[in-house]
């Protein structure tokens with residue numbers, strides 16, 4: 001059964017649009033990766049200040065392979081550059097190396113997101129419209 005990996009991005013008020021624009025002009029590398037099934041960027045509506053990137057993979061190996069791949073690097077080139085700039089410039093709140101659950105890449109931060117956390121799930125039951 002497929003696995004679901006959710007990247008939870010903490011986005012300061014007013015920066016959501018920047019994040020959404022980043023995703024709108026994303027690299028589109030992930031679609032080419034073996035074992036990738038789908039992803040959605042979810043914008044919070046009421047009472048929650050974090051965006052969710054919900055991804056679905058054939059299995060754990062496929063997800064881990066992507067995390068280590070050039071496709072991942074290329075898909076995060078700009079967010080990584082932002083994070084580097086934020087931590088070297090001593091930007092408050094920028095760069096929380098090793099934050100989250102430890103297995104997300106280092107250097108969270110930059111203008112769009114100030115933190116991230118990775119949630120792991122197995123799919124137990126699923127359905128789509130008949």
Ligand code: HEM
Nearest residue numbers: 005007022023026027028029030075076077078079113116
């Ligand atoms: C350090 C933590 C992370 C941050 C701050 C972050 C932020 C971003 C941003 C801003 C983009 C848009 C592209 C860009 O600006 O470079 C992006 C792309 C993406 N992110 Fe992340 N991300 C992180 C880790 C992850 C993780 C662990 C996952 C998996 C659940 C994930 C899933 C995706 C996907 C699927 C894309 C689209 C990539 C493509 O088009 O090839 N991200 N991310």
